[in-house]
Amino acid sequence: MRTQIAIIGVGPAGMFLAHLMRQAGIDAVVIERRDRAYVEGRVRAGVLEPVTTDLMHRLGIGARLLREGLIHGGTKLALDGDVFRIDMAALTGGTTVTVYGQQEVMRDLFDAAEAADLPIVWNAADVALSGLDGDRPVVTWRADGVDRTLDCDFVVGCDGFHGVSRGAIPADVLRTYERVYPFGWLGILADVPPADHELIYANHARGFALASMRSPTRSRYYIQCAVDEDIADWSDARFWDELCVRLGPETAAKVVRGPSFEKTIAPLRSFVCEPMRWGRLFLAGDAAHIVPPTGAKGMNLAVSDVTMLGKALVERYRDGSDAGIDGYSARALARVWKAERFSWWFTSVTHRFPTMDGFDRRIQMAELDYIRGSQAAQRTLAENYVGLPMGAA
Template sequence: MAEPASTSVLIIGGGPSGLLLSQLLHRQGIDSVVLERRSRDHVLSRIRAGVLEQGAADLLRTAGVGARMDREGLVHEGIEIAVGGRLHRLDLAALTGGKTVMVYGQTEVTADLYAARDAMDGVVIDAAEDVALHGLETDAPSASFLKDGARQTIRADFIIGCDGFHGVSRRSIPADRLSLFELVYPFGWLGLLADVPPAADELVYASHPDGFSLCSMRSPTRSRYYLQCPLDEKVADWDDDRFWETLCARLPEELAARVTRGPSIEKSIAPLRSFVAEPMRHGRLFLAGDAAHIVPPTGAKGLNLAASDIHYLSTALIDHYRNGDDEGLERYSERALARVWKAERFSWWMTSVLHSFPEKGAFAVRMQQAELEYLLSSPAAQASLAENYVGLPY
């Protein structure tokens, strides 16, 4: 089938944010095309975040893709923090007037969105290589790409960059038009996925002198665990036995005793960084998700920030096409960044409080201990964490 020569909204990137925007627009009668550099199988093999804010879950329902999430996802009303060998539960629902989070893997979100786009005959072009953006400061922007060895071009009213930190979209904006803010952390997260029951009913964030760890899950039978590790570590140096031993050594004894060990089905190391590009618009190009901002995963904000970007963008584009109202488009970057920076602050704070930073010296270590003691003894501090964790309003 020949690819379309033009569309209203051209979306670069076939991950969850790009597919979600396409789905939301299609349900309002606005046509779009999604260009994805990799194959669908590759996109669906990515192991990513698993905690959805209430706003993100509601947005998926609005897009008509929440049915399986509501059947299979795990609603969590709290989290646990392990400090000094003891577990402390924070009741998110009680602290926020009933708000919760949903544990449902990003891979599953993406699969649901692909199924929805297929059911509506949405146009998603996979394996679109060597994408280049043109005419971004004109009223007729376009993207050219290679597909099956042939060069093709699609024109659009607007181009939306949902192609991640390393994608072409942000790199297509002249450097003198962008302000970049970045903090690279001196460690990464070693993650292990295994088909074993979770050690706890809720997520456990564990602070330990040897390094941070996280006990998470994807389902009642699939667990995801993380360990703080040096940036120069290699996955090949971590066999399963070493991972399980290290994890259990960093957890309180009562929790370590509940860890079910099993063979890993995926293992990877992710570096941690905080990053923001301003503004999130250049002419007819709008950035969303990791193309514009990165957060360390400690606060579970990466996918959720992408969802809030898509909320602002979808409502702005719908206003443009339905009502001729461009205020949402004009204010998109301002609105999105206001929420982005608050999420960046929370993710930076969670990372700073829970991870080990021995290179910062004894004073910093004692300040970190004091911060944790204050958090666990202050209802006001706990309410602040809970408000941010379940997600600030859009």
């Protein structure tokens, strides 16, 4: 087999890039070790920045998003139950975010791929990359007991934190930066109406909580927990009780309880690797960086990566210019580190850390009180939350 772009992984980064290549008339093949049902069933982020919604519309896959997405012009913070609002739209010249689950985004991407007959290889085992430092990269894998080979011009690794792509960069070239947080998020999904029409990020003496949603009838709630918690110890009743304490009486009065149909514990990590390009290999999305979910940046960062990379690849094939692909890593990392900074900061002011003493807690409370009373501080939070303009990177 032969193609121009080999894309490893069918997550948001891989599929958005595949559609961008198809739109530009550039051949691409996507290779995935799982099947569609598994990928589409993974519950992930649900807050989309304009960089993501704009791209969906540009690719012609935004019809369902327009019908079902929930437009949010603000978000709310709570300190020990005392709630205040950040008017993001007013502070950013009208910019909003859209609540629309990553599962729904993937469904739209896959449906459009089927309609366009976009080539995807599913259930590819033992994927390996070679020739990345030359001009003839090769991707190999095994499917249905048969060894397969794909020759290409470039490989784009969109295969996540545990994928093979990042490991193909030599150890003496690759630099990694990581912060592992000493807690996780215990999250549930329940078919009950949300407690509020906007997200509420709660800092409480007992720990962080988040009131979120996926639709007007489906809620997504989280509470901070120890990373080694046994999920079996958390009955629905215990979860609802703890959530309501942390959200405070004003919000708790609006919480509708019901049986959860999903309950998970997710660890929190910040991670960046540099560079995001080596030879004929490019990294995008979680293959290159991870952010804690507090700032809702994960999928949006993946989309900004492939938006930059897609433009660079089009310039390479249309104009014969390597300027875009040569500058991709530096441009992408400039944006990544700004998102990492915001996600780290937002996590630090909303969560209880095991080593916090009374002084640390008072500093945290002072920070939130400052945000409440300062329009400048609110504007900084808002412009980072809705996503910095692509030119800002």
